[in-house]
Structure formats: structure tokens, C-alpha cells
Amino acid sequence: MSTPFFHSGAESPDGALHRIFGFRSFRPNQEAIVRALMDGRDVFAVMPTGGGKSLCYQLPAVLMPGTALVVSPLISLMKDQVDGARANGIRAAVLNSSLDFAEQSAVLRSLQSGELDLLYVAPERFALDHFRELLASCRISMAVIDEAHCISEWGHDFRPDYLALSSIPELLPGIPVAAFTATATERVQHDIVRKLRLRDPFVLRASFDRPNLTYEVRFKEAGEAQLISILKEFAGQSGIIYRTSRKSVNDTAAMLQKRGFRALPYHAGLSDKERHDNQDAFIRDELEIVVATVAFGMGIDKSNVRFVIHADLPKSIESYYQETGRAGRDGEAARCILLFSQSDIPKVRFFIDAMVDEEERQRALDSLSKVVAFASSTACRRRMLLDYFGETYTRDNCASCDVCLGLHELTDCTVEAQMLLSAIVRTDSRFGAAHLIDILVGSKNQKIRDSGHDRLKVYGIGKEHDKKFWRRLIDDLIARKAIGRSEGLYPMLYLLDGGVRILKGEEKVELVRITEKKGKSAASKRGGLDVLAPESKPLFEELRKLRKRLADEQGVPPYVVFSDKTLAELSDIQPSTPAEMLIISGVGEVKLVRYAAHFLDVIARYKAR
Ligand code: ADP
Ligand code: MG
Ligand code: ZN
Numbered sequence: 001m002s003t004p005f006f007h008s009g010a011e012s013p014d015g016a017l018h019r020i021f022g023f024r025s026f027r028p029n030q031e032a033i034v035r036a037l038m039d040g041r042d043v044f045a046v047m048p049t050g051g052g053k054s055l056c057y058q059l060p061a062v063l064m065p066g067t068a069l070v071v072s073p074l075i076s077l078m079k080d081q082v083d084g085a086r087a088n089g090i091r092a093a094v095l096n097s098s099l100d101f102a103e104q105s106a107v108l109r110s111l112q113s114g115e116l117d118l119l120y121v122a123p124e125r126f127a128l129d130h131f132r133e134l135l136a137s138c139r140i141s142m143a144v145i146d147e148a149h150c151i152s153e154w155g156h157d158f159r160p161d162y163l164a165l166s167s168i169p170e171l172l173p174g175i176p177v178a179a180f181t182a183t184a185t186e187r188v189q190h191d192i193v194r195k196l197r198l199r200d201p202f203v204l205r206a207s208f209d210r211p212n213l214t215y216e217v218r219f220k221e222a223g224e225a226q227l228i229s230i231l232k233e234f235a236g237q238s239g240i241i242y243r244t245s246r247k248s249v250n251d252t253a254a255m256l257q258k259r260g261f262r263a264l265p266y267h268a269g270l271s272d273k274e275r276h277d278n279q280d281a282f283i284r285d286e287l288e289i290v291v292a293t294v295a296f297g298m299g300i301d302k303s304n305v306r307f308v309i310h311a312d313l314p315k316s317i318e319s320y321y322q323e324t325g326r327a328g329r330d331g332e333a334a335r336c337i338l339l340f341s342q343s344d345i346p347k348v349r350f351f352i353d354a355m356v357d358e359e360e361r362q363r364a365l366d367s368l369s370k371v372v373a374f375a376s377s378t379a380c381r382r383r384m385l386l387d388y389f390g391e392t393y394t395r396d397n398c399a400s401c402d403v404c405l406g407l408h409e410l411t412d413c414t415v416e417a418q419m420l421l422s423a424i425v426r427t428d429s430r431f432g433a434a435h436l437i438d439i440l441v442g443s444k445n446q447k448i449r450d451s452g453h454d455r456l457k458v459y460g461i462g463k464e465h466d467k468k469f470w471r472r473l474i475d476d477l478i479a480r481k482a483i484g485r486s487e488g489l490y491p492m493l494y495l496l497d498g499g500v501r502i503l504k505g506e507e508k509v510e511l512v513r514i515t516e517k518k519g520k521s522a523a524s525k526r527g528g529l530d531v532l533a534p535e536s537k538p539l540f541e542e543l544r545k546l547r548k549r550l551a552d553e554q555g556v557p558p559y560v561v562f563s564d565k566t567l568a569e570l571s572d573i574q575p576s577t578p579a580e581m582l583i584i585s586g587v588g589e590v591k592l593v594r595y596a597a598h599f600l601d602v603i604a605r606y607k608a609r
Helices: 013-021 030-038 053-063 075-087 101-112 123-127 129-136 160-171 186-195 225-232 246-258 272-283 317-324 342-353 358-376 381-388 414-426 433-441 446-451 467-479 497-503 517-526 534-554 564-573 589-608
Strands: 043-046 067-071 092-095 118-121 140-145 177-181 202-205 213-219 238-242 263-266 289-292 305-310 334-340 483-485 493-495
Touching: 013 030, 013 053, 013 589, 030 043, 030 053, 030 202, 043 053, 043 186, 053 067, 053 075, 053 140, 053 177, 075 092, 075 118, 075 589, 092 101, 101 129, 118 123, 123 129, 123 160, 129 160, 140 160, 160 186, 177 186, 186 202, 213 381, 225 246, 225 334, 246 263, 246 289, 263 272, 272 289, 305 317, 317 358, 317 381, 334 358, 342 358, 342 467, 358 381, 414 433, 414 467, 414 493, 414 497, 433 446, 433 467, 467 483, 493 497, 534 564, 534 589
Parallel strands: 043 177, 043 202, 067 118, 067 140, 092 118, 140 177, 213 334, 238 289, 238 305, 263 289, 305 334
Antiparallel strands: 483 493
8 A cells, every 4th residue: 555645735635625626615425535546445336426536536536646547437527527637627538439549649648746635537448458558657646536436247337348447456556546336225335335446445325415416206197298397497408318218319309399398309319429429518608408218428527517307217216316416506496396187107118018038028017116106295305215235314394305395285185086087887887087077077079979978977077177187097097906997998997996995985085186376386496596696697608608608718618617506605705806816615716816807797797787
């Protein structure tokens, strides 16, 4: 092991945190990791997305003599990280196949002459003899493996070229090796530690809780209106809408474009160029919404995603957590909304039933049932998510999920349920939801007249409620197993034991989720940047424009210039001198020099109005 780095006169981690990054304090666990690395110890850390893993190695990379090597799986990720580090004045470079020969030579020269704090390299380099030989002649401070789960076959992003990394401790003896990931079961953890041959590492497993995310499940309505009205709550902010199929992605994106939203699709069926361009436009804040399949997300470090909407059922709780995890990396409030209806289940079942591999089919079924349980439960969403990862959430009320915020209005709907159930009985359980609802609301359509159902006693008895209400009630009765639905193209509804008890008046129905009216106001108070004082909003918008202009000039994503959090603080505090600006979170030494004049100018002119 190398000698511990601390010596008198050197800058402290705390000092560097303020000076370089402009942050007021470490996030949980960051300091312990920084110290372990500076003591020369190997590290294995699992921290959730947005937990701030980069800083854990970027900070010691600056303080320790020599260059820190960082292995990262995707070229786009590396570029983003280097842009971000450079914006803070860190001497960072990347070495991968996106560079031509001359560029690669230039990077290697600056590595050899000790001009780099950080070098991001692709994993396959470690299989190249000449690169390994070259390393022996350089001063390397530590080796960092980002997205370390890629080395494990048990993980979900296995990358065979990561296996070459197991030679690092041998290749670079005497320096600490650190592995970071956001996803690791115990099994993957042991696999990573073994494959990377970490030596008695400092192991850290952070909580998976993402306190700045609000989780909401809403009843999914047919049609476009619901999505449009949700998106109006996020006007101008960045977000992702996940859908299951390529077709639904295309349809939704086209629909949103027609309605005037800046939205683009992303899925594996698009050309490489289209995918790349659409992702880039999103990262650069040139469009607000990406409508995507699960193919979208890995390799996106965009920190100001303010909402993630699942317009279809996610595949598993794990993927739901990963996908929603892309919101709010900057630590600012962000919202995750899942639109759920029982009637989506048969569609998913259809695909699962088509799976040939029996084991795979069982796993998919199991995942589906867990997602459905999550969506139809009335227990704290956060508690359920954490529970899935084996973590116990100890607070009674998380205050940031639809359940804990009390967004469910509970109404006694026993009488309405009885109306529906008797309509099922009186039509011999031979009809589906649409027709039953037509009976209840007294529709005069052809099918009703042909069947003579306009003469039934239940005809029209439910007309004070609209069709939407009845759909929700049916959904709820299916979820609580009061009624069942047959398989096939035209599913029919029939009574189950629970339904019989309701019909007999032995059981009440009062847990129906009917309204989101209350929900809207309560949730949007926490939503996205609505945490901003309303009077700060116009200034925030101006600063955002300035940020975009500066980012374009420098060819970096806007969040590399300043995060949403920094803009929000700037518009609330409205500093008028560089010294005042330095107090703002995210404003370090280098960014102050680079940007203070621009931002102070806009703020001053705003105040003068
Ligand atoms: P991860 O890799 O764990 O997903 P990142 O390293 O990308 O997370 O960090 C997420 C965001 O949090 C970035 O915008 C980063 O600047 C910010 N961040 C990291 N550490 C701190 C801190 N101590 N205080 C404030 N913001 C931080
Ligand atoms: Mg990261
Ligand atoms: Zn909760």
C-alpha cells in the first residue's frame, strides 16, 4: 500500500470541496470514501443514482499526486464526466476509440508528463500490451472502476471487456482501487470484489432512498387528456415518459408534438444517428420530453430531469427504481408518476405467456405481480420500494408519496359497486366492461338496444357518474378480487366470492381512489422547481436562458455550466458581488471566474427593473 497522503500544508478534503466544487457539505458517505482513498485503501461502494459517486474520486484525484485512472463503460458517459470535471477546473481527459490517432497520442503525452488529474479510459485498453507498459512509466494515483457491476455476469449490464480490469491490482501495485455502482445485490457485490481482486476494501452500502423524489401512482385513463394535463404541471421542465412498445413511443411522441410540446422518441428501432441526436437534444435542453422505451437511460448523466412518467407498467420493481432514478440527480425535487390500470395487465400477460423459456416466464410473472402489488397498494410507495431492496424504512410517513401525502380520496362506493355487480349478474356474466358501463349510464347505442338491455332494472341507474368513474370502480373491484375478468380478446366480467359478499351487503367498498383534485395542489407544491418562491421564477427563467447560451458557446450540456439547484439558489438569493456568489452551492473557484460576470449582470439588471 502507498503511504497515507495526509501531510501538513496539503489542502483538506473540506477545503477542496468548497474551492473546486463550490459545495457546502459532503453528501452522506462521500467524506468517508474520500478519506479511505486518500489513506490508500481499496473501496467498494454502492450508492444510488444521484448519490454523488463522481465526487468521491474526483476530489481525491485532484488532491493526490499523479493521475487517477477512471474506467467507465460508455463513451457518452466519459465525455460528460470530463466536461463536468473540466468545468470545475479539474485537469481531465478521455482516452477511447472516439479519438483519432493524433488525439490519442496527445492525451498519452500529457499523461506521461503528469499534466492530468483524471484520465477516463475505456475498459478494453487494459487488454492492450502497449497501454499496460505505458502505465508502468506514469505516476498513477489510483484506479477507479465506475459502473462496476458491468464486471459481473450476475448484473444486468455485463460487459466482457470489464474482465480485463482484474489485472489492475497486479499491474499497478501500491495504489488504491475503487469500485462504484448503483446496483448491486449481495451476490453481485461479492462477485465484483472477487473479480477486481480488491484487498480488504472499505465497503460502503448506502441507503437506496432518494428523498428528493416524490412517487405517485395514478389511475390511468384512456385517451390523451390525462397525460397532457400532467405535462402542463411541468411546463418547460425536462422529463422522460416511458412506454413499453416502439409503436406507443412513436404515437405518444407524435401526439405531443402535435399538441405543441417539444418531444422526441427514443427506442432501439431508430437509427443510431437518430437516437444519438434525440438524446443529445435532450441533454442540451433543446427539447423537454423524451418518450422512450427502456432502451433509454443508461449513459445519461443529465442532472436536471424533473419528472419521469411511466405511461405503461414497468417490467419489474428493479427497473422501475432504475428508471425513476434518472430524475432529480441534482438533489432538487423531482416527481415520478406511474399511470396504472388493471386493464394493462392482460397486455403484459400476453407477452409473458408467449415466452418459451419456462424459467424466464416464471420470473417475468413474478416481477409483474410485484409491480401490480406495488401499484395497487395503499401503503407508502417509498417503504415498498426500499423493502424490495431489503431495506427497512423507519419513518411512519415519508411525506413524498401519493399515499403519505394523502392524495387518495376515500369514498364509500358500496352502493355503486352493488349496481355494477348486479348488472353483471343480470346479464349472466357474458359482457365486458364497456357494455356493462353502457348499461349503467343508460347509453342508447345499437348494441344496448339489440340486446334489450335498456329494459333491465339496472339500466341507467348509474348515470350520475361518468364512464371514467365506472372504469375506475371496475379496476378497483378487479384489484380487490371482487370480480374477475376472462381471458381472450373480449374479456367478460364475472363475480368472485368477494363480489358476492359486497352484493349481499356483508362487505363495504370504500377504498376506491377516485379523485386527484386534492392531489394536484399538494403534490405540485413539491413538484420540480415549484419549490422556488414564485417571485423568483422569472429570474430563474432568465438565468436558464443565459446558462443555455453559455453552454452552447462552450459545447457542453447546460447542467455542466450550473445545476438547476445552483440556478434556483441564484434566483432566490440574488447575489450582487462575486463574494456573495461564491456562497451559492455549485459555484467554485473556476466557475466563479468563468461565469460570475455574466450571471451577476443578468441578476443586477433584473433587480433594477
Ligand atoms: P452518481 O454518479 O452517484 O449518480 P453524480 O456523481 O453524477 O451521481 O452526482 C449527481 C449530482 O449531485 C451532480 O450534479 C453533482 O454535482 C451533485 N453533487 C455531488 N456531490 C454533491 C454535494 N456534496 N453537494 C451538492 N451536490 C452534489
Ligand atoms: Mg455516476
Ligand atoms: Zn410514503
